[in-house]
Amino acid sequence: MDFDQFPSMGREDLRDFKKGIDSGFRDFSREFGEAIELFFEPLLWFLVWLEQLLQATPWPIIIIVVGALAWLGSRSIKIVVGSVLSFFAIGYFGMWEDTMSTLAIISISTLVCISLGIPTGIMMARSDRAQKIVTPILDIMQTIPAFVYLIPVVMLLGIGKVPGLIAVCIYAMPPVVRLTNLGIRLVEKEALEAADAFGASSTQRLFGVQIPLALPNIFAGVNQTIMMALSMVVIASMIGVAGLGVPVLRSISNQYLALGLMNGLAIVVLAIIFDRVSQEYGARLQKHRQGTQHD
Amino acid sequence: MTDSKIKIESLYKIFGPKPKAVLPLVLEGISKQDLLENHGHVLGLKDINIDIPSREISVIMGLSGSGKSTLIRHINRLIEPTDGRILVDGEDVLGMDKAALQNFRRHKASMVFQKFGLLVHRTVAENVAYGLTIQSVPVEEARERCQKWINRVGLSGFEGHYPSQLSGGMQQRVGLARALATDAEILLMDEAFSALDPLIRNDMQGILLELQEELHKTIVFITHDLDEALRIGDRIAILRDGAVIQQGKPQEIVMRPADDYIFDFIKDINRGRVIEVKTIMTAGEKVKGPDLNHNVLLEEALQIVSDSETREGNVVSDEGEVIGSINLAKIVQALSRPNVEVGEETRYR
Numbered sequence: 055m056d057f058d059q060f061p062s063m064g065r066e067d068l069r070d071f072k073k074g075i076d077s078g079f080r081d082f083s084r085e086f087g088e089a090i091e092l093f094f095e096p097l098l099w100f101l102v103w104l105e106q107l108l109q110a111t112p113w114p115i116i117i118i119v120v121g122a123l124a125w126l127g128s129r130s131i132k133i134v135v136g137s138v139l140s141f142f143a144i145g146y147f148g149m150w151e152d153t154m155s156t157l158a159i160i161s162i163s164t165l166v167c168i169s170l171g172i173p174t175g176i177m178m179a180r181s182d183r184a185q186k187i188v189t190p191i192l193d194i195m196q197t198i199p200a201f202v203y204l205i206p207v208v209m210l211l212g213i214g215k216v217p218g219l220i221a222v223c224i225y226a227m228p229p230v231v232r233l234t235n236l237g238i239r240l241v242e243k244e245a246l247e248a249a250d251a252f253g254a255s256s257t258q259r260l261f262g263v264q265i266p267l268a269l270p271n272i273f274a275g276v277n278q279t280i281m282m283a284l285s286m287v288v289i290a291s292m293i294g295v296a297g298l299g300v301p302v303l304r305s306i307s308n309q310y311l312a313l314g315l316m317n318g319l320a321i322v323v324l325a326i327i328f329d330r331v332s333q334e335y336g337a338r339l340q341k342h343r344q345g346t347q348h349d
Numbered sequence: 350m351t352d353s354k355i356k357i358e359s360l361y362k363i364f365g366p367k368p369k370a371v372l373p374l375v376l377e378g379i380s381k382q383d384l385l386e387n388h389g390h391v392l393g394l395k396d397i398n399i400d401i402p403s404r405e406i407s408v409i410m411g412l413s414g415s416g417k418s419t420l421i422r423h424i425n426r427l428i429e430p431t432d433g434r435i436l437v438d439g440e441d442v443l444g445m446d447k448a449a450l451q452n453f454r455r456h457k458a459s460m461v462f463q464k465f466g467l468l469v470h471r472t473v474a475e476n477v478a479y480g481l482t483i484q485s486v487p488v489e490e491a492r493e494r495c496q497k498w499i500n501r502v503g504l505s506g507f508e509g510h511y512p513s514q515l516s517g518g519m520q521q522r523v524g525l526a527r528a529l530a531t532d533a534e535i536l537l538m539d540e541a542f543s544a545l546d547p548l549i550r551n552d553m554q555g556i557l558l559e560l561q562e563e564l565h566k567t568i569v570f571i572t573h574d575l576d577e578a579l580r581i582g583d584r585i586a587i588l589r590d591g592a593v594i595q596q597g598k599p600q601e602i603v604m605r606p607a608d609d610y611i612f613d614f615i616k617d618i619n620r621g622r623v624i625e626v627k628t629i630m631t632a633g634e635k636v637k638g639p640d641l642n643h644n645v646l647l648e649e650a651l652q653i654v655s656d657s658e659t660r661e662g663n664v665v666s667d668e669g670e671v672i673g674s675i676n677l678a679k680i681v682q683a684l685s686r687p688n689v690e691v692g693e694e695t696r697y698r
Contacts, residue, residue, distance in 0.1 A: 248467070251462075253450075253484075254483050258483055262468075262482070263468060266468075
């Protein structure tokens with residue numbers, strides 16, 4: 055036996071094997087590509103609508119809205135002032151339009167992640183079998199290089215906003231799923247037993263006890279999802295998503311240091327604003343947990 | 350006494366992968382240890398037969414691991430039994446379908462928990478109203494009905510507080526008010542006061558007794574504390590290794606413990622607070638001295654008799670008839686050197 059070389063599949067076989075998969079998928083995408091595209095049509099429409107809305111709205115209004123949202127979320131003057139100043143800087147350095155595009159895709163992908171992720175997390179928490187099935191899928195979603203799943207997505211849907219959105223969601227959804235599952239599983243047994251003892255139905259149990267008590271964890275998941283969505287902006291721009299990622303990509307290929315840095319920092323600034331505001335909001339949600347005033 | 354509210358009949362609970370399969374072995378009387386070592390199942394409850402009378406406080410007492418918390422959870426079926434029957438007002442709880450069971454839990458039996466089981470995201474008022482919320486009682490009406498109980502347990506002014514802002518004793522008051530607010534006839538209390546420190550526990554026992562005088566609920570109270578059992582129990586059942594080893598009135602247990610295990614329990618308790626004068630009186634002639642009702646406890650009798658000139662007293666029935674007499678020496682003897690019959694034999698301390 056020769057141990058220098060691994061007894062691999064023959065070159066020819068291997069080529070046929072790969073060819074088989076490739077042509078199989080190509081046939082699949084020819085067959086169903088259009089149907090799938092149609093399926094995502096409303097999402098695309100919504101995304102385009104939001105992007106145009108953000109870009110068409112006069113900038114002072116956007117800044118006021120940003121300030122108001124920051125205040126509603128954090129109730130902190132410091133964070134409001136910080137957010138408003140950051141947006142002024144972004145506008146001043148000529149990144150306003152790209153920032154609006156990025157905001158649009160981040161908002162939509164976060165919405166998609168939440169509306170799919172939270173129910174999935176709840177399902178996982180209620181059934182051990184669901185958890186066993188979903189956990190490895192989440193592992194794959196988080197670890198597989200983004201470029202790898204971009205290939206089939208682009209083959210199916212071509213280049214454009216929707217494939218970008220899907221790529222962002224694949225990467226950004228796992229935290230909200232995981233933390234929803236974890237949060238519900240961590241709800242105290244005593245509270246659940248009390249709900250049962252008073253005759254709560256399983257729906258009353260879920261919405262009256264499990265979800266409210268898991269909310270801080272669910273919220274941490276949403277926060278993480280937003281952060282991860284932002285970090286995907288550059289990769290998404292490779293397949294045709296407009297936004298701050300596009301100039302970054304351009305500056306990589308042309309070695310424009312300043313351009314790359316500015317747009318990169320704009321992404322960082324958005325991330326910090328999202329993070330601080332949502333963290334503060336999450337902390338306010340769980341105020342009842344700390345025995346603040348002990349009478 | 351004769352009308353039993355809850356009737357538990359030959360109840361068995363076996364924990365493990367296949368409880369039904371090993372049930373025949375248990376019915377044949379396999380030992381707990383044998384069952385665990387050779388069959389991998391844990392015997393939780395063994396042939397429990399208890400009648401819980403209506404409108405009284407029945408205490409189930411046992412040390413940790415005796416199965417007492419498991420037992421109380423069978424009454425509202427938070428735990429499914431392996432075998433046996435549980436009748437509440439003649440209806441088999443185990444035969445109820447999901448809807449009937451939900452209804453039973455909502456209207457018939459409410460529960461107070463050792464670790465309170467409060468919902469930390471709800472205020473005191475919302476917690477007390479929880480049972481009514483589940484029943485879809487309109488908010489206004491629920492608030493009104495709950496306010497009464499909030500006041501009754503002494504939490505007025507704390508309606509808007511969150512549980513984490515309250516001390517343990519106050520949290521358990523919330524738990525108690527929540528259980529009372531559904532107006533269920535049966536109150537299940539699982540070591541309700543065990544997590545509280547002694548002074549607060551004493552307070553809570555007082556509140557419970559006071560409420561009971563007025564409400565006459567059927568209360569099943571679990572505890573590991575004999576003093577607590579003797580203080581609040583109209584009847585006591587003692588549980589050990591998943592089986593009832595003695596049940597009866599507190600006095601019966603103190604005067605005639607069924608075995609050494611219970612004897613060990615009762616030897617250090619304050620007998621003056623349990624034994625009534627009629628238990629140790631000499632029947633017969635009227636003597637010179639004050640009259641004592643036959644239900645007076647020795648602690649109080651000691652005071653009265655030692656204050657009297659003759660150091661004697663008459664024991665009278667509720668109708669005022671003299672049924673016997675008692676003297677100081679007898680009381681002191683009963684308090685200090687009890688002759689206790691353990692099973693058949695008499696034992697001296």
